[in-house]
Amino acid sequence: MVIYKFGGASVKDADSVRNAAKIIGDADRQVLLVVSAMGKTTNKLEKIVEAHLQKDSRAFELTEQLKQWHLQIVNSLFGIQEITISERIEEIFAEIYWSIEAEQVRDFDFEYDQIVSLGEVLSAGILSAYLNHVGVEHTYCDARDLIRTDSTFREANVDWAETQILIERQLRKLDGRNMITQGFIAGTSDNYSTTLGREGSDYTAAILAYCANASEVIIWKDVPGVFNADPNEFPEAILLPELSYYDAIEQAYYGASIIHPKTIKPLQNKNIPLRVQSFVNPKLPGTLISETYLPETTPTYILKKDQVLLSITPHDFSFIAEVHLRDIFNLFHQYRVKINLMQNSALNFTVCMTLDETTFSQLRKAMEKKYRLRFNTNCVLFTIRHYTEALFARFSLGKEILMEQRSRNTVQFVYRSGE
Numbered sequence: 001m002v003i004y005k006f007g008g009a010s011v012k013d014a015d016s017v018r019n020a021a022k023i024i025g026d027a028d029r030q031v032l033l034v035v036s037a038m039g040k041t042t043n044k045l046e047k048i049v050e051a052h053l054q055k056d057s058r059a060f061e062l063t064e065q066l067k068q069w070h071l072q073i074v075n076s077l078f079g080i081q082e083i084t085i086s087e088r089i090e091e092i093f094a095e096i097y098w099s100i101e102a103e104q105v106r107d108f109d110f111e112y113d114q115i116v117s118l119g120e121v122l123s124a125g126i127l128s129a130y131l132n133h134v135g136v137e138h139t140y141c142d143a144r145d146l147i148r149t150d151s152t153f154r155e156a157n158v159d160w161a162e163t164q165i166l167i168e169r170q171l172r173k174l175d176g177r178n179m180i181t182q183g184f185i186a187g188t189s190d191n192y193s194t195t196l197g198r199e200g201s202d203y204t205a206a207i208l209a210y211c212a213n214a215s216e217v218i219i220w221k222d223v224p225g226v227f228n229a230d231p232n233e234f235p236e237a238i239l240l241p242e243l244s245y246y247d248a249i250e251q252a253y254y255g256a257s258i259i260h261p262k263t264i265k266p267l268q269n270k271n272i273p274l275r276v277q278s279f280v281n282p283k284l285p286g287t288l289i290s291e292t293y294l295p296e297t298t299p300t301y302i303l304k305k306d307q308v309l310l311s312i313t314p315h316d317f318s319f320i321a322e323v324h325l326r327d328i329f330n331l332f333h334q335y336r337v338k339i340n341l342m343q344n345s346a347l348n349f350t351v352c353m354t355l356d357e358t359t360f361s362q363l364r365k366a367m368e369k370k371y372r373l374r375f376n377t378n379c380v381l382f383t384i385r386h387y388t389e390a391l392f393a394r395f396s397l398g399k400e401i402l403m404e405q406r407s408r409n410t411v412q413f414v415y416r417s418g419e
Contacts, residue, residue: 001029001030001031001032001212001213001214001215002027002029002030002031002032002214002215002216002217002218003031003032003033003034003205003208003209003212003214003216003217003218004023004024004027004031004032004033004034004205004218004220005033005034005035005036005183005201005202005204005205005217005218005219005220006020006033006034006035006036006127006220006279007036007201007219007220007221008036008037008038008039008040008041008042008123009039009221009222010220010221010222010279011035011036011038011039011123011126011127012038012039012040013038013039013073013076014073014076014077016279017073017077017126017127017130018077018130019279020035020127020220020279021127021130021131021134021136023220023279023282024131024136024138024178025131025134025135025136026282027178029215030174030176030177030178031138031178031179032178032179032181032208032212032214033127033138033178033179033180033181034143034181034182034183034201034204034205034208035120035123035124035127035180035181035182035183035201036119036120036123036183036184036201037119037120037122037123037184038070038073038119038122038123038126041066041070041119041122041123042116042119042184042198044062044065044066045066045096045115045116045118045119046112046116047062048062048063048066048096048100048115049108049111049112049115049116051100052099052100052105052111052115053105053108053111059100060097060100063093063096063097063100066093067089067090067093070089070122070126071086071089073126074086074089074126074129077126077129077130077133078129078130078133084129085125085126085129088125088129089122089125089126092118092121092122092125095118096115096118099111099114099115100115107153108358109153109154110153110192112153112154112195113153113154113156113185113192113193113194113195114192114193116195117144117182117184117185117193117194117195120143120182120183120184120185120201121142121182121185123182124140124180124181124182125140127180128140128180131180136178137177137178138177138178138179138180139173139174139177139178139179139180140179140180140181141170141179141180141181142181142182143181143182143183143185143186143187143204144182144185144186144187144191144193145166145170145187146163146166146167146170146181146186146208147163147166147167147185147186147187147196147204147207148162148163148166148186148187148188148189149186149187149188149194149196150188150194151188151192151194152194153192153194153195154194154195154197154336155195155196155197155336156186156188156194156195156196158186158196158207162189163207163211164211167208167211167212168211168212171212181204181208182201182204183200183201183202183203183204183205184196184199184200184201184204185204186204196262197260197262199257199260200260200262201260202219202259202260202262202263203260203262203263205217205219205263206262206263206264206265206266206267206274207266209266209267209270209272210266210267210269210270210272213270214272215272216272216273216274216275217267217272217273217274217275218274218275218276218277218286219259219274219275219276219277220277220278220279220282221258221276221277221278221279222278222279222280223258223276223278224239224277224278224280224281224284224286225239225240225241225276225277225278225284225285225286225287226239226240226243226248226251226256226258226259226276226287226289227239227240227258228240228298228299228300228301229300229301229302230257230301230302230303233301233303234301237301238298239287240287240298241285241287241288242287242288242289242290242292243287243288243289244289244290244291244292244293245264245267245268245289245290245291248264248274248289249261249264249265249268250385251300251302251385252264254302254304254383254385254410254412255302255303255304255340255381255383256300256302258276259274259276259289264289267289268291271290271291273288273289273290274288274289274290275287275288275289276289297386298386299384299385299386299387299388299391300384300385300386301382301383301384301395302382302383302384302385303380303381303382303383304340304354304380304381304383305380305417306354306355306378307340307352307353307354307355307379307380307381307414308352308353308354308355308360308375308376308377308379309350309351309352309375309376309379309402309403309414310350310351310352310353310373310374310375311348311349311350311373311374311375312328312348312349312350312351312367312371312372312373313347313348313349313371313372313373313374314347314370314371314372315370315371315372317347319346319347320344320345320346320347320348320349324349325344325349327370328349328367328371331363331366331367332351332363334366335359335362335363335366336359337353337356337359337360337363338353338354339351339352339353340352340353340354340381341381341403341405341412341414343403343405350403352379352381352403352414355377376402376416378416378417378418379402379414379415379416379417380414380415380416380417381412381413381414382395382396382412382413382414382415383410383411383412384410384411384412385409385410386409386410387409387410387411392411396413396415398419399413399415399416399419400415400416400419401413401414401415402414402415402416
């Protein structure tokens, strides 16, 4: 049994869906398929949520545009004679309309998960219908019935014991057949939708692999594998044919977008290899991530854009002590802000974090009661692993470095975007 994960780019239009179906149909073993929302659907649903909570009538216009886009893909795949899947899409969008018409709303994170989760429901439904259309036998299963989580909306924690039971129960029903389900989404015991964190479909694949004792996970991408840098930012980037679990999780931790940070642990725990392959050229070997120790010395470059550099100082000019750090970390935890880099001096505690306008505004409001805040937006965090002084000099040349940190193998520095 193998887990296939197809991201949004691999099902972004009708031709992409046809290509994904061919890859699935060509598999020589049982496939458990995880699919993300189509194209940029998640981004569009996020805008709908924002408009909804701001009581902006554009939420309805954006929803209708997204519905018509999905229906166009269905028409391209099946023609207008396919009524069943079109009706299902209408039903899903009726759920979105019902949500944005509601007078009473809960907090942002809850509303986000109930609406944004439907992007994956749409894509899985369309791909499942097309697999049926071309004769690829499979079973459709809603991920919200497979993966059980707590109610930490937008970043839900998996109940592994209950999830194991649910997945094993479904596997027995499959009797060796293929299965399709959604990435990124899960469900609570009281039937609310949750999500596993942005780009969490990789994590879904790892959860399924762990609970099903899969032989391998393959993530299908629009690139031929894992590079030592983003080829769009670094034209000289090179393909890495192999990576150890350790190096993969280090890259993910520092912000490499090729793999979701939580993906590696479940796979490493059961020694399940992960392969990143190209859906454009599926015969290429891609990159194999496994337990194998590789004395990697190839430098890797990771850019994280849209960063905020925030400096925190007590109002009473006292030293930054443990009591202040505890309070500050509690606030970061409360607002679920992930710190990408941190540094402290006698009077200041400085952090670099990814900008989320809504969350940052809430965090600032809470912190300003006790601390003086200074911050720079529109920053970039640059990480070089296996660096040399020559590489650091090359990439920092001409940049005003606002913050720098080094370890034996890694250097990180923050600078203003555009420099």
